[in-house]
Amino acid sequence: MAGSVLGAYTRILYGSPWKTHLEIPACARHEHTMNGYEFNFAECSLTARASGALWWADQRVLCVSDLHLGKSDRIARRAGLMLPPYETRDTLARLEAEIDALLPDTVICLGDSFDDLAAADSLDEDETLWLTRLQAGRRWIWIEGNHDPGPVDFGGTHLAELTMYPLTFRHIATKTNSAEISGHYHPKASLNVRGRTITRKCFLQDENRIILPAFGTYTGGLHSHSAALSQLMTTSARAFLLGQKVQNIPMPR
């Protein structure tokens, strides 16, 4: 486990960041393309993808949060409601599309990947195989979340948190000044535009942290103007709204 963390660390030390910059055509950089919005954070160039995933191109790291796989099964078990049991395959299909498009070396799932530990067992054989296929040939990190606070029966590395300098990946944001990437809150933001309220899932970002939107299909959202998020994010916080095109706005409070 320690090895894998170190591995990421060493890549930073020995890889050549300059080379990467030269390789990418200048015109493609720092543009908000159809697939995402590029921005700088802690001296890293990151892309907030329209899918809700975060892409760290220099390190070829794809980060997603709050997949909540197996949610319908948990709801059936706990509440007796039988929701359409297709959210796991839908989430996996969207994750696969991102993996196919970006070919990441590392995938980090930022916690609450499973709706609970028992839900992890509820995946049917197809879904389990599918997940295994996605993991093949790359590093896969499961960060623990409050819904899945222990190891699950899938390949990959299980961690409470992970640092890949200068970024720290954990499930729930802290008040510290580290450059941290987290999930948990399922942020969404609303804008009133010419008498119409448009609500979208979003990334939140300030100097110290990025909070990812929930990637799972059956996931609701918490408004950026809620007390929890308004208190957490500094006054300069921005929101990247998901949509056909990712839009960058000051975080609505």
Next chain:
Amino acid sequence: MTKLPDSITNWFTHRGWSIHPHQQDMLDRANAPALLLIAPTGGGKTLAGFLPTLAELGADDHAGLHTLYVSPLKALAADIKRNLRTPVDEIGLPIRIEDRTGDTSQTQKKRQRADPPHILLTTPESLALLTSYEDAPRIFRGLKRVIVDEIHALSESKRGDQLMLAIARLQTLCPGMRRVGLSATVEDPAAIARFLARHPDPCEILNADPGPDPDIRMLKTEEAPPWAGGGAKYAIPAVIEQVKQHNTTLIFHNTRAQAELFFHNLWLQNEDDLPIGIHHGSLDRAQRERVEQAMVDGSLKAVVCTGSLDLGIDWGDVDLVIQIGAPKNVKRLVQRIGRANHRYNAPSKALLVPANRFEIVECRAALQAVKDRDLDGDPRGRGPRDVLCQHILITACAGPFDADALYREVTTAGAYHDLTRAEFDACLDFCATGGYALRAYDRWQRLLRRADGQWQLRDPRATRAIRMNIGTIQDTDTLKVRIRGRGKPLGEIEEGFAATLTPGDTFLIGGQIVRYEGLREMTVEVTRQATDKPKIATFMGTKFATSTQLSQRILRMFQQDSWPELPQHTADWLALQRKVSQLPKPDRLLIESFPHDGKAQTVVYGFAGRNAQQTLGLLLTQRMEEMGLAPMGFVSTDYATLIWGLDPLTDPAPLFAQDNLREGLEKWLAGNAVMKRTFKASAVIAGLIERNTMGKRKSGRQATFSSDILYDTLLKYDPDHLMMQITREEALRGLIDFGRIEEMAARIQGRIDHLHLDRVTPLSAPLFLEPGRVPVKGLANERLLAEEAERLIDTAGLTTIDKPKWRVPF
């Protein structure tokens, strides 16, 4: 002729009353298995329903429940209890009468289950709940009669479908039970009789004397109505004058928002401080009850109200009904008029107040229809299957059941008589396993089939959730409104409306202007604000569409050479339209195109009612977008749709080919917001999601995901799932109202008059003032967001942050 027991006859004599002929008819036919009484308001309908019960209970001892009375309103049950108590006490009958509604205390409810009264007064939801108990057979043992009051109202809604399924259940428990329906005047009594009776039993229909024609007119005002809008503010002085001249006036409005606004404006001009109250469904219960009590006491001169006072509660001495805004539907108008003068055989007095110029025409057409006794209504169609799914779950709560027996029982309800076994089985499978094509809940299914073939709940604890979810009334997500610092709630507003408020905004509720201060624990906190002009609350309220029959009358009126029956200004307006363009004709479709406001405008006079015109607007703009005409938005009324865009429409014919419309509908339906709304309502009723958990949000935690996501998921992975089938069926007959569009297409048969004009025409002018403009979506949202994001970033001075930072390689 069936004789009443002497004690009852003596009571009539003592009171100086004689029995009405239709009350005697009801007595004579007391043994009929099903009986429908059609009587106008004030016709002694309720007593007619109960006389056979009183006679039977007066003649013999009866242990336990004898008569079950079901009405659509809780208040009606309480009202009947009061009104029945007097004769029963005066006659000296040893009869226990109790009501049971959502407001009844738990202790009382428990006692009623253990020891049912002779007469139980209840609502469809409370009855459904009673049938879900294991001891239902004991509770209903000995039940002789069930009386369904206001059955005309119930037969139009899912509440009625649920009720008739519950009654089918009762009929199995009590084979000798007789059914009685009490209805206001309706256009098709036979349809209601089929709805009431056990299929295929016949049901006799008794018609009470309809009484004298109502005295109904248009209110004469000094000022002409405005061109658009629904406020009728111009008529307030004349309305106040009428209120002064009468004992008690009911002032009906079509929506709650209009009622609030009118009430507010009324008080601004109420110089004599006439006691006038307001009553509608969004107001807090305590506040409504105060108004109701004041009416009973006769201390109010007038009440501004909505459909919440439509049904038969006897509120004091009402001698005038004023209808603000066109009535949209003749049947409802007649029923509202009946509220005035609750005395049999006295003409009811009513005034119509058109809110705008076009409504003058509509009110005139409605007056004529009332005079001709030409009522309107659309056949209701087959029993909805979301209600059936709920019924299956309710049945399972009461204990294990046999599927064959349940199917037979369900098909005795008129609305479900042609339900196929396959359709029933699909509902049962949905309740049991979720009914998904690609994956099943093997371990967690809701109903299990036992070895003996009976079905039962997997987890008996599920009964609690199912019972909590009983009912078919669609809740909108509403938030309570409170004055800050005081506990007293004023009422409720829609969550969507609350979301548009920012602190400092003002709106009307309960006739007061309040200032929005903030949201606290899912309650809207406000302060009183005396001065501001309010931003109006957009209560959902029902937006009725003008009925087909009334629309046809209007089109026929347009064909007259002149309009002596209309006020001069309105007649002149129509004449001018005829001069510069055309008036719409019953068998042709008029389309006008003209430039205005820098955009190409197109007006389609479909006369298909608000919902269908709205759908037409969506379909046409979609086609126009495909044709590259860049439509930007549309607005619909009951008679026309106005579309604006960048390029003019040149050839409308292909747009209106019936096949194209239907194909467009199929394509457009799938991703549509109306479908999602319909899906949510049906999913709650069918038990896919729970009303009591979905809506509940806990502050500081992620909200539950919306039902829209479930809809999208089903559409993608299981488009033929039962819930999707139900959603399509419901949407087509509800908000989308595609039937009216097809009716229009069939009526015009491709006969389109497309006129190109150089300016706004007289008939189209009001459309430009109409609220409820719908922007065309598609890429519009993305463009709006992009513009707004850019503006915000500029304002915030953030433009430089993500500009490329060139790093020089050494």
